[in-house]
Amino acid sequence: QKEVEQDPGPLSVPEGAIVSLNCTYSNSAFQYFMWYRQYSRKGPELLMYTYSSGNKEDGRFTAQVDKSSKYISLFIRDSQPSDSATYLCAMSAGGYNKLIFGAGTRLAVHP
């Protein structure tokens, strides 16, 4: 079993929809939770981070962490075609530690 599980999709939604992306994990030592966006043939780009449990909002993006359930989510409101990419969750047990990534969810937002 992988440390981080993420549904690879693909997920196809109409423009303007609310998108929900999720990951589960098994290692209770994870403290830092990140979401990266990766466009085709590009390196991952950090979108959001959360330390420990709670919610964090940044514009159209909201990240949630539920450590009791070992479950994290990323919500995208008013989705745009430019949001079409692969979304990777990543976790770390310590500040400078390696990141453990999920497999990524491919998202397509169609006009």
Place this chain on the structure above:
Amino acid sequence: DTGVSQDPRHKITKRGQNVTFRCDPISEHNRLYWYRQTLGQGPEFLTYFQNEAQLEKSRLLSDRFSAERPKGSFSTLEIQRTEQGDSAMYLCASSQRRDRPYEQYFGPGTRLTVT
């Protein structure tokens, strides 16, 4: 910041050949990470440097793989006697910020194809 750069962007090699990739981190970033990403998967950690010291290596990094970071600046990743299973995107990332140490900035990657 000019960002993390990697060279080459693409490499096609025949099985059994040696290849070397280079990563230039963001200036003054003292932490540098190598990851490998295969199609449909997330990046997997390979190794990590703090300055010139290699502090952690994954079990994925077989004895055919070696990484260096002389003088704590750029880093190289060498794969000897390449195998078809080495075909992947090799990603480099760097980090520095004390207040956001988890924030790793990734380069565009080097795509390796072993024929």
